[in-house]
Amino acid sequence: MSNYFLRTLREDPSDAEVTSHRLLVRAGYIRRQAPGIFAWLPLGLKVKAKIETIIREEMAAAGAFEVHFPALLPREPYEVTGRWDEYGDGLFRLQDRKGSDLLLAPTHEEVFTLLVKDLYNSYKDLPLSIFQIQDKYRDEARSRGGLLRGREFTMKDAYSFDHTDAGLDVSYQAQRDAYERIFTRLGLEYVVVQADAGAMGGSKSEEFLHPTAVGEDTFVRSDGGYAANVEAFRTLAPAAIDFTGFPAAEVHDTPDTPTIQTLVDSANANHPRPDGREWTAADTLKNVVLALVQLDGSREIVVIGVPGDRDVDLKRVEVAFAPAEVEAANDGDFAKLDKIAGRPGLVKGYIGPWSATGAMLGEESATGIRFLVDPRVVDGTEWITGANEAGRHVFGLVAGRDFVADGVVEAAEVRAGDPAPDGSGPVELARGMEIGHVFQLGRKYAEALGLKVLDENGKLVTVTMGSYGIGVTRALAVIAELNNDAKGLIWPEAVAPFDVHVIATGRDEIVFETSEAVTALVEASGRDVLYDDRRKVSPGVKFGDAELIGIPTIVIVGRGAADGIVELWDRRSGERTQVAVSELAAHFA
């Protein structure tokens, strides 16, 4: 350590929001270069290399071959698949000296597809799985949490190619199994959750989430084994109800009831339920006006009806309307709506659903605006909802009789206690950090880019693909996030930058001689040693550095050296044991 390129810092970095970021910087593993962009110092690079080795070993075991693509790629393939635009501001775009458009790749589906198209042409060449460990770029609006969400980050991305759906299932499972082995070896707890393929297209999609309070994702799981990203959660719709003989809807004056709570209070006070039970927010239908902002900037207004006891979850809505972005309708949207067919417009706080004719309640002409509902709004359900007039609501409005939605959309928030769609019981909510993602792209990319092979019958068939990613640098951060205490990092043995940290304390020559002998002995057992040979540094500072750096096993060579005794210090348990140097070889054997 007297000449190793390493400086530990006493102060936390001012921009550190999470423990891993704080400790990795303080212990000399990484240094910030720009928002979300880091340099790797020797200790950090060693940990990263160990993680990459584990991933490479498991990729090889899964039969995947390693390749390496450039980060800088031409626009064309991404134009063909639409991702040049779909990625929006998240894509780093640039031009070369000749004015050709280039990008820094956020993922590499397009070029992997083109590579296989270039080289392969028969079903006999398949299945094929290829991967790379490579630096990727995403211009995050707000890069946070150090390595947890960087703008430059290292990713293992693998892609599988099959000519049948059954083949894709096998390739997918091989990667999924490899992921389980990788995260187990890394000591990373994970939950495999159903995910929405989102902007990537495709069908089956699962995320490996590490459950952690600093996670950016919310997921749900039931005791019965269901687990899904909230974006992928599917509401268990109740059965439709036969509404024959249901009383007609009635419009009542409900002055000053622009919110659900005021409406429920007013309803209970002035229009009590015939059966004597209290009205609740769940009896009301809240119609929310949203704007879908398309890639070309155009806005479509949609109205979504959800039970009044639930908020709309914009992230869930965005999945439904991807790649459009979704936002609350603004005054301009409402003003434009007002002009369509000269209607009086939407009355905020009193908006009602559309009639079966496509017109708003109380009107005659179709609006041309989509009215979508939560899956719970099945035929025969009765609702208190806006009458499209200020201060008036309609009671007993029956879905399927008094209004007909243009479709169903997963827009409402998911709540603890909601039933899992597979019938496995109520779900609970938890926070997680995505550490891996496996999904079946299907034929989307192969179709767009023309990747076909000849099948057994000599017919050209489009290849079906899978895409599989692990955030390498994020995994490192999550491991650091999990393995630390107030004093510093505590690396699991599998990824520690060194196996053993030898500390010489005091000034006696015998201490340094013994330390060197111990270092040689431990290295002879095949372990890497970081040897703190600094002569003018106090034992307290050395111990503090060792705790901060977090190598799992520490050997303290001090006064006992004269008697051939050293101390073994387990960084995780804090336990210290005296051991004779003569027994150390056996200990490390």
Next chain:
Amino acid sequence: MSNYFLRTLREDPSDAEVTSHRLLVRAGYIRRQAPGIFAWLPLGLKVKAKIETIIREEMAAAGAFEVHFPALLPREPYEVTGRWDEYGDGLFRLQDRKGSDLLLAPTHEEVFTLLVKDLYNSYKDLPLSIFQIQDKYRDEARSRGGLLRGREFTMKDAYSFDHTDAGLDVSYQAQRDAYERIFTRLGLEYVVVQADAGAMGGSKSEEFLHPTAVGEDTFVRSDGGYAANVEAFRTLAPAAIDFTGFPAAEVHDTPDTPTIQTLVDSANANHPRPDGREWTAADTLKNVVLALVQLDGSREIVVIGVPGDRDVDLKRVEVAFAPAEVEAANDGDFAKLDKIAGRPGLVKGYIGPWSATGAMLGEESATGIRFLVDPRVVDGTEWITGANEAGRHVFGLVAGRDFVADGVVEAAEVRAGDPAPDGSGPVELARGMEIGHVFQLGRKYAEALGLKVLDENGKLVTVTMGSYGIGVTRALAVIAELNNDAKGLIWPEAVAPFDVHVIATGRDEIVFETSEAVTALVEASGRDVLYDDRRKVSPGVKFGDAELIGIPTIVIVGRGAADGIVELWDRRSGERTQVAVSELAAHFA
């Protein structure tokens, strides 16, 4: 090989200009993604990893620590050192979603300097050498030769930090020694030549050039041990001559002599030398008008006088005027010159040197334009040169008496036979490809970015730095360029993608059983094997693939397998030897 991700190609890539590019693509090592941007296939990645391992080992032996910087960096540090502008069109620049300027780093001097500034503050922390193996970006005007000059390429760049000049010499020598070991291990012949530090600033600078006809650089060397890049070659100036009593210069009519040859012919015909020898081009002074284009686009006109038997070498002139670009003056430049002080302008073909007053010969007012000369134009040399009038030249014009230059510039071409500046005899010219560069940056970057440490006396001193680069992907291409024949690649053992290529030929089960046994046996010796187990591929195709791929040792398992005999095929010599399987283990031991 039946499932390895590899396809050899029958056709040469249409854009391949050099052998290495052609063979690396055909043999399935790399694939082009965009001009100068390549993807690495499994075989290529393995060779690259072996080169990187050799470099890492020698960097460790030289005491350098490995770090890793991002490719995407903020503008600011490069702005401070001036390189944001100086790199011109060669720098990939981009902006993030917030409009911040970023670049893809061409080299990393700035951020290494800032890292050390961040962490170190005392001479006790030094010396320090740190390196990375990292992907770099340069927007080459014309990327050519496949990997020889890519726009994205892998480089090992190291930087040393010392607080004394003597320390820098030691750090520099350690890297230089490591480079010699690396290139020797890679089997790459090299010449260490003096180089000009050029746009990088700094003082001592040496290039490791691999002598090759496809090289982009020209260098000179003498039998006495001198070697230099032509840009760094320094002309051995003759001693000045006492011109006391030299006859006065005379202007003669020399109609229709706009070129050196016509002038020499006219001089010999009409104005023979008094001593009877023939006039030659070397007796004439050719005054060349050049434009220096500064970074801000402004143009400075300079006139450079060189002996008439030499061309101006623009690359040498550019080094002298860096970071300005140099080009021949255009009509616009001449026109502007015409207007300065209302003079008649420069008469092409008859341009003369400036007088001692700074005015052109035959004029009175100073031009304000710099007149520079070749080092051979020492005081007392006599010249035939233009008289600044169409059809007229001046004879016996004496340097130092009739004209005085504003300075000396290395502008003339270097020719075989020119004397080496160190007196080691005449030089010869050769072509080379730069594979390494070591140079002493000195304090330029540390000064610009404020990297200082406390010295032994507690005084702040600016750190002095070295910068050391090896083009990893270029080295790979040069190795391929060197090691091949008409059939394909022939890798040196140190970097071959596999050590041994086992080929099963024929259809008998015994052949495949023997091949598997041979593979196991060779792998047991610690060697990597590529096993060609393809069942429906003819021996001829397999042999062709093996020759193209270029693994140094090939084992052919064929008919002899029934008798326990296989063939050892040395890819380089072409020699084939029959060996009993029972003796193979001893052979590979």
